[in-house]
Amino acid sequence: MIPRPEYPLPQFERQNWVNLNGQWQFLIDNGDSGREQDFQNTAPFDQEITVPFAPESDLSGIGHKDFMNAVWYQRTITVSEADLKQVLRLHFGAVDYEAHVYVNGVEVGTHRGGYSSFFLDIQDACTPGDNRLTVLARDPMRAQAYPHGKQSHVFYSQGCDYTRTTGIWQTVWLEKLPVAHLASVNYAPNIAAPAVTLQLKVTAPGTVHAAIAYDGVACGEGDVAIAGTTGSVTIPLSEKHLWEISHGRLYDVTLTFGEDEVHSYFGLREVAMNNGQFLLNGQPVFQKLVLDQGFYPDGIYTAPSDDALKNDIALSQACGFNGARLHQKAFEPRFLTHCDEAGYIVWGEMASWGLNVAKADAPLWFLPEWEEVMARDTAHPAIVTWCPLNETWDIDGHQQNNDVLALIYHTTKAIDPSRPVVDTSGNFHVITDIYDVHNYEQDPAKLKEKFDGSKQPNGHFWDEHDARQQYAGQPINVSEYGGIKWVPDADAQNRAWGYGEGPKDEADFVARFKGLADVLLDDADVYGFCYTQLYDVEQERNGLYYYDRTPKFDVAQFKAALDRPSANETK
CATH class of the missing domain: 3.20.20.80 (Glycosidases)
Structure with a gap:
C-alpha cells in the first residue's frame, strides 16, 4: 500500500496524477561528493527508503539519527508517448534542504528551501517507457545559516530542539496536464454582498469558467477572458454561509480552462x-x-x-x-x-x-x-x-x-x-x-x-x-x-x-x-x-x-x- 496516498494540494486538485510515494533506493553521501562521482548515473545504492518519510524517522525504514550532509534517492517512472505530448509535472511537497533532480542522469532542476513545495516539468527529459528519476538532497545544517526551525543543531535532541529531518519529507507526485493550463487561484471574499473575487493565473490566453457550489447546490458561476496570464472575476453568491469558529463552511469551486480542470474551495470569511x-x-x-x-x-x-x-x-x-x-x-x-x-x-x-x-x-x-x-x-x-x-x-x-x-x-x-x-x-x-x-x-x-x-x-x-x-x-x-x-x-x-x-x-x-x-x-x-x-x-x-x-x-x-x-x- 502506498503511504500517504491522498492528493497533497486539496485547494488545487487535478484528477490525472500518480503518487510516487513508497519504496525508493537510498544512499547516504556524508562527504557530499556524489556529484563529483557521477552518482546521478552510477550511485552505489545500498538501502531502500519509504518515501515520504525522512531517513531519520522509523517509518522510513532507515532510522539514521546522525547528521547527513547529503542523501540520494532513485526510482523508475513509466511514461507513454501520449504523456510526452502533455506537460509532465513532477511535484515535491517538501525536500530539506537543497534539492537537485535528475531524469535519466540529466539535471532537470534545483530548489532551495526545506519547507516550501516546488515542481519541475520533465517531459523534455523523458522517453517513452521507463525513466530513471534521481534526487540529491543536500542538508549541511552545521555549515550554513539557513532556516531549520526546531531541528537540533547538535547530535542529541536537547531543550526545545528535536530530531532533524533530511531530504524528502512530503509527498512526491507526477501530474499530467495540457500545455495551456491553470497556474493558481486565490480568493477575496466579500461577506456583505455576498460574493467572492477569484484571482487567477494561467499559462496562456483564454477563458476560465468558475462554477461554485455549497453542499452540492450551485450558487454562483462566472467567466473571465484572460488576454495575458492573469485575470480576476467577481461572482455573486446566491447563498451565504459564513466560515466561523468550529464551523468550516466551505464552498466548492470547479475551474475549467480549455482541457484543464481544477477542483478547489474557499471560505466566506473576513478578518x-x-x-x-x-x-x-x-x-x-x-x-x-x-x-x-x-x-x-x-x-x-x-x-x-x-x-x-x-x-x-x-x-x-x-x-x-x-x-x-x-x-x-x-x-x-x-x-x-x-x-x-x-x-x-x-x-x-x-x-x-x-x-x-x-x-x-x-x-x-x-x-x-x-x-x-x-x-x-x-x-x-x-x-x-x-x-x-x-x-x-x-x-x-x-x-x-x-x-x-x-x-x-x-x-x-x-x-x-x-x-x-x-x-x-x-x-x-x-x-x-x-x-x-x-x-x-x-x-x-x-x-x-x-x-x-x-x-x-x-x-x-x-x-x-x-x-x-x-x-x-x-x-x-x-x-x-x-x-x-x-x-x-x-x-x-x-x-x-x-x-x-x-x-x-x-x-x-x-x-x-x-x-x-x-x-x-x-x-x-x-x-x-x-x-x-x-x-x-x-x-x-x-x-x-x-x-x-x-x-x-x-x-x-x-x-x-x-x-x-x-x-x-x-x-
Whole structure:
C-alpha cells in the first residue's frame, strides 16, 4: 500500500496524477561528493527508503539519527508517448534542504528551501517507457545559516530542539496536464454582498469558467477572458454561509480552462483588528490557541497518516482551544485543509530558527522560501495571522538587524494585506500589526501583577524586553505562556525539559492551567493567547498530551477552564 496516498494540494486538485510515494533506493553521501562521482548515473545504492518519510524517522525504514550532509534517492517512472505530448509535472511537497533532480542522469532542476513545495516539468527529459528519476538532497545544517526551525543543531535532541529531518519529507507526485493550463487561484471574499473575487493565473490566453457550489447546490458561476496570464472575476453568491469558529463552511469551486480542470474551495470569511480586538466576520473572537509543533514519534516532521493530521485538531478542540499557532514549521497543505474544514484558526509561521538575522544577507536565505510558502497557503481561510519569525535572539553577541525584520514584515504585508502580520513573535519587535509577548510565569498571582496595566511603567503591561522593543498601542496577544511541566516517570526526569517547577499532582496542574488562563481572559486588552503546548515533543515535557497523543489527564478539565467569555470580547 502506498503511504500517504491522498492528493497533497486539496485547494488545487487535478484528477490525472500518480503518487510516487513508497519504496525508493537510498544512499547516504556524508562527504557530499556524489556529484563529483557521477552518482546521478552510477550511485552505489545500498538501502531502500519509504518515501515520504525522512531517513531519520522509523517509518522510513532507515532510522539514521546522525547528521547527513547529503542523501540520494532513485526510482523508475513509466511514461507513454501520449504523456510526452502533455506537460509532465513532477511535484515535491517538501525536500530539506537543497534539492537537485535528475531524469535519466540529466539535471532537470534545483530548489532551495526545506519547507516550501516546488515542481519541475520533465517531459523534455523523458522517453517513452521507463525513466530513471534521481534526487540529491543536500542538508549541511552545521555549515550554513539557513532556516531549520526546531531541528537540533547538535547530535542529541536537547531543550526545545528535536530530531532533524533530511531530504524528502512530503509527498512526491507526477501530474499530467495540457500545455495551456491553470497556474493558481486565490480568493477575496466579500461577506456583505455576498460574493467572492477569484484571482487567477494561467499559462496562456483564454477563458476560465468558475462554477461554485455549497453542499452540492450551485450558487454562483462566472467567466473571465484572460488576454495575458492573469485575470480576476467577481461572482455573486446566491447563498451565504459564513466560515466561523468550529464551523468550516466551505464552498466548492470547479475551474475549467480549455482541457484543464481544477477542483478547489474557499471560505466566506473576513478578518480584521479593531479596538484591540480580533474580528472574525466583524464579530470579536478571543483566540484560544495552543502551540502545535507538528512532530510525530514515528514520522518526525511527517504525519504517519492523514487521520493523524485530523486527530491533532480534534485533540486540541477537546481541550477547549479554537485554533493553534503552527510553530517553527510550515505545515503541509492537507493539515491546513483539515483546519479549514473544522473552522480551526491558525497562525502561519516559518521555521525561522537557524537564520542569522544579525546579518544583512538573511533575507536571501529566508524570503524566497517564505514567499513560496505564502503563495501556496494564502487561500486557506483558517490562516488568520502571518508570523514569519520567532524570538530573534542575539547570535554570538550580535543583535538582530532591524532592517532585516522590517523588510520581511513589509514583504509579507505586500503579498497579503488581508491578514495581520507579526514581525517576530515574542521579541524583538521592529514593526508589527500585533504586539505579542511570551511569558512563562508559573504562578497565576505573579502573572496577574505583570498584566495589570495600572502598575506598569510602559503604561500598559509588563514586558521584559522594554529596552529593545517599545509598545506602540497595537493589539496584544500572549502568544506563548503556560508550558506546565509534567514528568511522572522518574527515568526521564534528568533529561526532561519544561518551564519552571512542575505541579505536585493532577489537581495542582489543572488549578495552575485554569489560574494562568483566567489572568489572560480577565485582561480586556489581551485579545488572545497561545498555550505551550498541545503534546510533548521528545524531551520537552510540557504538553497536555504525551508525545504519542495519549492524554495526561481528563482533558474535559481544560475545556471547562477555557469555556468562558473573555473581557476583551465583551469590552
